[in-house]
Amino acid sequence: MATPDELFQRAVAAHQSGALDEAEQGYRQLLEAIPGHPACLTNLGSILAHRGETDEAERFYLESIASDPNQLNTLFNLGNLYRRTGRSARAVPLYEDALRLSPNAPLVLVNLGLAVSDGGDWPRAVECFARAVTVTPDVADGLNLLGDALARCGRRDEAIAAFREVVSRFSDSPRGYCNLGLHLAAAGQTDEAIETLERAVALRTDYPEAHNALGVAYEAAGRTDDAQVAYRMAVHLRPDFVDAWANLGTSLGDQGRTTEAVEALRRALELAPNPIAQSSLLSNLLFSSTLTPEQLRDEHVTWATAFADPLAPAERPRKRDPNAPGRVRVGYVFGEFRSRAAFAFLETLLTHHDRKQFHITAYPNSGRQGEDYDRLRRLADSWKPIAGLPDDRAANLIRSDEIDILVDLNGHAPGNRLLVFARGPAPTQIGLFSYPATTGMRALDFRVTDGQIDPPGAESLYTEKLLRLPDLSWLYVPPENAPAPNPLPASRRAFTFGCLNHPGKLSDACVGAWAEILKAVPKSRLVLLAGQSVSSSEEIAARFTQRGIVSDRLELVYRLSGSDYFEAYQPLDVTLDPFPYGGAVTTCDSLWMGVPVLTVAGHDARGRQGMSLLNALGLPEFIADTPEQLVTLAATWADQRDALADLRSSLRDMVAHSPLTDAATYVKHLEAAYRSA
Structure with a gap:
């Protein structure tokens, strides 16, 4: 009769050769003889995990750890099981216990980095990936993960350096070129980004992520037709590639091909609900001459019902006593400026607001720098960028600033942060300037308008209440460099x-x-x-x-x-x-x-x-x-x-000499509307 050691070795041999049924039978037979055999429990758990029998696998791993808590492989495997099943928070302490046994285990370091990043702790993920790279510098994946984590922490220059190290040391790594190209494009280094991403798709023609990233870079360079070819290649290679469908739809919409844009964006949304893609869809539906105003409103309400309204807090901050001392605290949330006039509008507001009565905080959703943004920064009482901040953290920041009136300048336009407003960080929230429809959100209390754009009866088209200004709902700032009008x-x-x-x-x-x-x-x-x-x-x-x-x-x-x-x-x-x-x-x-x-x-x-x-x-x-x-x-x-x-x-x-350009009067009317709100 075979000894326990012989039974175990036979089961392990069957396991290693892929004969999993035979291995399972051997492990179970051994466990009848030695119920707490830790290695046997662990190996049986790995077979069950491989088959997708996660509950049973978890039970065997936990029994193994109870029998012997100092098993590196068992801790690691159970941590991996938790990560695969969406329980990363439970994986973290298991990986930490594994590292106490083997502080420089590279795979444990990498997986701990992945687990903490699942929870949004990117600084700690950087530490884990950096240690893993130090231990095993000859593995490209570690450097790629480190670069991504650095970028998520806003350390883009260091991220680019990490990706440059990848392509320098692993010149046949398409993933390294793809990551480097992505971040070069995000940093505005468009020409090098295109060259790098073209190298990625040359190394691996069936690389949908690289084709999608190349499309984004082409778009930034004004090569729209090339961008759309790249997006179409990405969705051809991976028909369920949500981001590529969304990018294709947005690009088509920007070029006026609204019907095709709507089709592509709806395809993206069929694959996965996505508030950004659906905002892009709404922006394109504005162009439709077949949707009624009521249907357009309902499309916006559908977006809000799915993505915004469920985020409403149990209680919004209380409104201040209008007779209380101190300035009214107004916050402006804005994204990338897509036009000179939008930038000039905000600059005029910041210039003309009565600072004895109003304290102004700017929340730019943009990483851009330069003299224009420096000028805005100097005009604001407080400047707090929220680009890169998750919506919940941005909302918490605004709430901690005790803003009285939070103003959105984007609507559903690209770069919007409507899901920050959805979390109700301010007692009064207002939409201003650019978006010619309702946002659909209950969390946006008011919309600034005028009596001609929204005459009496228009209330039914909005979830927001209407704040009608006496003249115009917005202000035009004439360009300084426009030539004089010529004869007819x-x-x-x-x-x-x-x-x-x-x-x-x-x-x-x-x-x-x-x-x-x-x-x-x-x-x-x-x-x-x-x-x-x-x-x-x-x-x-x-x-x-x-x-x-x-x-x-x-x-x-x-x-x-x-x-x-x-x-x-x-x-x-x-x-x-x-x-x-x-x-x-x-x-x-x-x-x-x-x-x-x-x-x-x-x-x-x-x-x-x-x-x-x-x-x-x-x-x-x-x-x-x-x-x-x-x-x-x-x-x-x-x-x-x-x-x-x-x-x-x-x-x-x-x-x-008209209300279109009378900045002082416009801002007085706007401030009166803010007070009434």
Whole structure:
């Protein structure tokens, strides 16, 4: 009859050869003879864990540890079981016990780093991965994990150095190149990021993460078509790649291909609920001419119900006594500025707020630096970046600052921190400036607006209460470097309409009406902004061709910046406001350049900005009630070139002396609204 040692050795041999059923039988037979045999319990646990029988595996591991608590492998294996089953917090003490037995066990150090990072303790993860790299410097995975943990701690330069070490020592490591490229792109080193990521996909063509990262880098370099090819390759290689679907959808939306964008974003959301991807979806749905305002509201409420409302605290901070001494503490939360005007708007607020009455804290969700941001920092009483802070920690920071009024400047736009607001860190929370719809959130108490953008009855379209300012709901800050308006171009050549708005705003209804305008005004031309994508611009041209407009009557210009953007208004006689989602800042830019804007009064805030601005200037004759009336108005104004020439010479002065640019009055009205809230 076999001895216990012989039974154990036979079972181990079967285990090592992959004969797991035979090994299990041997271990169980031995346990009948020696019930507390620790190694036997551990090995049997590993077989059961391999089969997915986690409860039984856990039981055997725990029995083994009870029999002998000083077993490195058992502690390690049970820790791994807990990590795999989402119980990382229970894995941590097991790995720590294993390290007391073997302080430099590299795999234990790595897995402890992974377990603490699962709980968000990235500084400790850095310590673990750094020790593992010191013990086994010849393993690329340790350096990759260290670089990622450093980046999560905001130590990007050190992270990049770690990834450079990976590709220097392991030149055939596609993962190292992918990680290095990702962080170079995040640091703004776009050209090197592209070169590095192209190396990653050359080393491994079936690497979806690298294709996705390469798409992001191409996007940053303005190579939108290349970016979309990279995203499509990523989802081809991994059809369930949520981030790549979301990136593809966002990119398509930025180039005006709204239908495709919505399809890609909905695909991402089918795969996994994601508040950022669904915010991007909502931003694209704003462009739709088929959704009713009520349907648009409901889409936003769906987002909030899924992601925001469940985060509401049991109790919000109490509102201060309005008669209490001290300044009202206002906090502004904002992301990356995607336009000059958005930056200038906040700068004007910080400049004109009455600091005897208001204390201003800025919470930028941006890691950007430079003179512009330094100027904002100097204007704020307190500057506390929240980029990289998880939503709960950002909310706790704001709550500890005892902010009275927390103001969101983003809505669902990219870079938003709405899930910070969802946690209710301030007693009063307000949406301001840019987003022309409800956020859908119960936690956002008010929306700043005016009586024309949101007339009586509009309340039903919002979860927020409406704070209507007396004049306009926002302020236009004219550019300092815009050229002076030139004489009316139509006096010398064919009449030219234009629109330099986001191409996503070119809804089918809008394109149809504008095609009719070109037919109603013989030989007229239309200049449109087409983003950065050649394929998207070709699609825009095809939509007009399908409506009988030959290509030589259409001019498509690619995304413009700085002085080039304002110069692009010089050849235009009249600009057309898209619908149902019209312009706001773009409308003001056109007016500042002496080019009047024809708009259709919309049914919700998306399409009523132009009407509000034109009425503030005393120009209601440029407002149409319907798309059909817009065609008639456009043809009428094309025949009134003397009147347009006179208006062109005086529009800038009209804007400069109107509520559109009266910063002091606007801020007084806003502060009064804050007090009433």
